[in-house]
Amino acid sequence: MTTTVTAGRDDPLLFKDGDWDFDTLSRIYDGVAEIGDELKLDIYRPRIEVITTEQMLDAYASTGMPLFYRHWSFGKQFVRNETLYRKGWQGLAYEIVINSNPCVVYLLEENTATMQTLVLAHAAFGHNHFFKNNYVFKQWTDADGILDYLAFAKNFIADCEEKYGQAEVERVLDAAHALQNQGIHRYPGKRQMDLRSEQKRERERREHGERLFNDLWRTVPEGQGKKAKKRTTERDRRRALLGLPEENILYFLEKTSPRLRPWQREVIRIVRLIAQYFYPQRQTKMMNEGCATYTHYEIMQRLYDRGRITEGSYLEFLHSHTNVVAQPDFDDRRYYGLNPYALGFTMMKDIERMCVDPTAEDRAWFPDIAGNADPVETLKDIWANYRDESFVSQFLSPAVIRKMGLFLVTDDAGEKDLSVDAIHDERGYMRVRRALARHYDVSRHDPDIQIVDVDLEGDRRLVLRHSVVDGVMLEEEDAERVLQHLANLWGYEVHLTEENDKGDISTKHTAEPVHPFV
């Protein structure tokens, strides 16, 4: 490695033309890493893998992971992508990066040397830093263990297929996949008591009760109300024992479902844990891309400033970068929602501007960071401690709202027309910002469905409730199908009611197991 660095000193250019080989690649990496160190990025050691387009298609199919258990839905994904790609309707990503330690970065062999530089800066430094430092990832994912876990999952499911037949395993996976968005712990929750501490607490309570014992209380007559109360406490006790209400349906099934066999529970657990692993990515999509884009921009800029890449490749980089951060207007034919790269990059660039060259408005809105003259450290703090929703609600500045011309449109099914509720003006900034934060709040996208009760002593019926927000119901057909899967997993009848915050029940779904797992 030292030799390449010295070679780099002799000739500042990392590469001359578009071609690259593995020496060039490691030289490029060193060049990029030098600036990464300057920025004090804290990354997992990267493992860079050069792959072909075909392998890229393979990687697409297994959600980018280098190994995954087998299931037909990935095959479906694969044939779809393959067809789109072969027909030229869809290009391939230049890279895929995996939140693991070592951090796996796939580079497409077709990339030019400039693109490899860009991609290394973007993925091996930008995303990598974000994965390692962001609190959501820290809290919910285990980068050291994920590859091993996936290997375990793959083998476990392959073994099950061997033992119980592909069809049987597929049925469990189908059902578990249908519920995977409901297989996520969204909050750390309270620690489960183990038996010993439970007993200890019970003993302490009894002692406490003995100390305070007074026989007189026994003679106080029981009122009518007390009996009713007792009945509700019975129900409460049952629910508390089962940990209800529970929004992690897969978790509940894994622990409580009366009819599943151990291997089926394990399969559900695998689906659940993998869904959990991907959950942070959904929460931080925009920030993650913004962080990576900001990082690659910074690195490429500095490389160019020091004459380490040619003017030609700098232009090539700018061309590609501009494409990535393009945000078509809402009335543009190409408009397909907010581009996370664009918004993330714009906001982070804006934060940089506020740190270095703040206006009076910035000082009023962001007194903490305006003019602190250390944009990189400020951003690194933000990358570590926020997710999309909190990032927007904290840092979306009026300047960005004006620049992007963000406006809020409300669509009420009861009204004839849509109405513009807020635009980029003094009255609107706050509302736009709040609305955008809600837009990035993943828990508002996923319906809030909880298991509220189950009668284990009676007919074992499982009762779920969807708390309707803003009058948006569940997609009916899908709900029926998922409920069927759920009933099969549970083994008994399942009820799902949809009710709004006033408690009005609007829809009821019921499913009986037709083909339960036994």
Added chain:
Amino acid sequence: MYIIDRRRDASGKSLGNRQRFIRRARALVRHAVREASKDRKITDTGKGGEIVVPVDGVHEPSLRRSSKGGSREYLLPGNKTYIEGDSIERPPSGGGKGGASGDGGGEDEFRFALSDEEFIDLFLEDLELPDLAKRQVMGEGKDQPRRAGYRSSGPPSSLSIQQTMRKSLARRIALKRPKVDEIAELEAQLKALEDEGGHDDQILQIREALKKQAKRSIAIPFIDPVDVRYRRFEMEPKPVAQAVMFCLMDVSGSMDEHLKDLAKRFYSLLYLFLSRRYRYVEVVFIRHTHEAKEVDEDTFFHSRETGGTVVSTALEEMIKVVHDRFPPGVWNIYAAQASDGDNLPIDNEKTVSLLKTSILPLCQYYAYIEVGREPEERRRSVEPPTTLWRAYDMILSPKLPMAMRKVRDRRDIYPVFRELFERKSNAASTGA
């Protein structure tokens, strides 16, 4: 930091998933394949292609919020003229403008390409050859090594000593390596001279020579790595079984191009089918009028003969060919006869008995296709059976590996083919 070149790694990691998907959507895909192959040429039957299945069949449901109803917020970029309080007319198709169209569930069809293999497999899936119990199973159908000369590297176990020694010998001769005898002789001489005493010059000379020889022996090794030869093997697929397919056709004047075309399509399909089942398929074409002859494919389909129609001649010719070249113990024999149903009435008896006593015992399967035209006048709704049909009909029994069908149009071919080889039709003959 490591850099790993993965490009050499096997791709096709998704193959397993792909197969699972196709199996999952099997019924749909099979239907789509059947639809797609209706419009194809027979020669294209073996090729892959794009198919379309309804997306509903491979849908993965999830609990998600409906895209309709309720009140929603959209946050859009690029405001130009709107101010707070403006109202916008609702776009027609609902949510067309909305940013929340991330579900991507807008398609009704799922379109993807099948490989050649997958296409044919599905195409032929629910057909099953009658009497698949092979008469002659030659090995397990796996690749077997075959000698294929020598090579200079390989595992020790396949070292060819003979070749190695041969190379070594040639090299030793060419480089003039001193032979053992020569050295022994010189040594003997030396010893003799030493014993004799004196001859210092000669001794010195011989010593010199010996030294040289010894050096040479070391420099030119007895066996050099370049001599070493290993036996080379090539893996050669060993045919699981081989089949011969006899195409018998009446080419008398009454068989016109249309009828021949129908027959040809049937043969192609049969060929395709057999070539899937057997590694090696021979095709024999026998055409007949009042006399029969084995011909090549081109002549078979394109030349025209005149004469009467005597079916038994073709059967006799077939028996002859079988005895000459295709011993039934080694070959799976299939025969497909196409005719418009004409036969010389007095020949019927002979034909039937030949078929019964000689042909059918030889054959795995015998298919008779009677080609014809759509009846022109509607009023003759029931055609009288032809001479040959009537004759064959008499011997037809579920126990015999024989089937007969009428074909009127190109579209009938495939269904007929399916019917002919459908599992149920040979349920009785599986015992054979």
